[in-house]
Amino acid sequence: MRKLFFVTLLLLIFLVGCSSGKVKPTVSTSPPPSPSATPTPSPTPIPEQEQDQVEPGQDPVHTSVIDPSKLGNIFGFAGINGQQILVTGLEKDQDNKMVQLNKAIGANGAVVSVKYLKWQAGNDELNNGRDLAINMENEPGYLFTVEEGAAEQDQTYYLINDTEFDTGALLAxxxxxxxxxxxxxxxxxxxxxxxxxxxxxxxxxxxxxxxxxxxxxxxxxxxxxxxxxxxxxxxxxxxxxxxxxxxxxxxxxxxxxxxxxxxxxxxxxxxxxxxxxxxxxxxxxxxxxxxxxxxxxxxxxxxxxxxxxxxxxxx
Structure with a gap:
């Protein structure tokens, strides 16, 4: 009986020793992560502020300007149907100057493309002295054709070369x-x-x-x-x-x-x-x-x- 008691005691000691040899899980001493530390998907990048919208043909950096010192002094008026412009008040033999002009600006800044055609001698007998479309063919002057669009009949036009007068400077x-x-x-x-x-x-x-x-x-x-x-x-x-x-x-x-x-x-x-x-x-x-x-x-x-x-x- 005593022998059985010692055998049982030894068995218990053995079992306790085996269980104490197991590796226990390590407990972290660091505090649990806060909710803000929880990994989240990267936010969508915020786009840079967009620049002001610029109309086509407009300079995004600065407004176009013209140089007043380069302004010419060549004017004319539009004929019937607006397909011709006659420049009056100038002496003859200035064709070299006229051929350089390629735009005409009229009422409220309307721009038409023009091309120099010829010097027109006019008709002294029929000329009534009026700078009007009905008398255009009778007046002496430099005749231009309107290449694009139509000029407004009897309106005054200012003729330019658009390399010296930037039409982008015109205001609405x-x-x-x-x-x-x-x-x-x-x-x-x-x-x-x-x-x-x-x-x-x-x-x-x-x-x-x-x-x-x-x-x-x-x-x-x-x-x-x-x-x-x-x-x-x-x-x-x-x-x-x-x-x-x-x-x-x-x-x-x-x-x-x-x-x-x-x-x-x-x-x-x-x-x-x-x-x-x-x-x-x-x-x-x-x-x-x-x-x-x-x-x-x-x-x-x-x-x-x-x-x-x-x-x-x-x-």
Whole structure:
């Protein structure tokens, strides 16, 4: 019996020793990973901020400009059906200059491609002296054909070489010809000139500005005044037209009665230049139309030597 007891005891000791020899799993002393440490898929890369969209043909770095010192002085008008343009007012034998011209800019900045055709002698007997489409074949001048599109009959055109005049500098234009109703603006304009306003009109909207305005001020004694104004934000850029005249039959133009209105003016074009904005404007009168170039300088619009006149008095 005692022997059986010792045998059983030895067996138990043996079993306990075997179980204590097993490798126990190692318990980590590091804290469990936090939820933020749990591996997650890589986030989708955020794309770089896109650049402003640029219209086709537009320089994404800077706006095109023209050099005012390179402006020519060659104008003409379009004939019937708009397929020809006649350059008038120049002496003969300038074909070498004419052949270099390949574009013509007309009303509201419309551009057509042109090609020099010939010097036209005209017809002295039939020429009535009017720079109009119905008289084009009778006038002497340099004749161009319109290669693409059509010019607008009887409109004035400014002829250029597009390697010297970048047409990308032309600004979008929208005709308005409507009275100004902004009382605050009218008060500001009157205060600047210390004179009451008879009437004011928005002539046209021009890209990059708040528009081109015509302001006719009250006559004081014999002193007459109207102004063309480009407004750009808080900046007002004036071209004043004062006149001293006792008789009011013809103050600025023949038979104008001392009056101006939006009907007297139409845009040829507006463009960015290395100096500032350039405005090309047609000023219509009872006997004809003058084309003016006004260039921004020192917060004013100044007349350039580039100009043209057409005699269109009714027959």
């Amino acid at each position: 234009i929208q005709e308005k010809n409507e009275p100004v109703s902004d009382e605050q603006l009218l008060s500001q304009l009157a205060t600047i000139h210390d004179r009451k306003i008879e009437q004011a009109w928005t002539l046209t909207e021009i890209a990059g500005t708040d528009g081109l305005y015509l302001v006719h001020f009250e006559t004081v004694g014999e002193e007459h005044l109207f102004s063309l104004v480009v407004i750009r934000g808080d900046e007002l850029i004036f071209k004043d037209y004062p006149a001293t005249q006792k008789e009011t039959t013809s103050v600025w133009r023949v038979d104008d009665g001392g009056e101006v209105s939006s009907d007297n003016f139409s845009m040829m074009f507006a463009a960015n230049t290395s100096d500032g904005i350039l405005i090309s404007l047609n000023w219509w009168g009872a006997e004809g139309v003058n084309s003016l170039f006004l260039l921004e300088k020192n917060h004013k619009l100044e007349d350039l030597e580039t100009r043209y006149g057409r005699y269109t008095s009714p027959l």
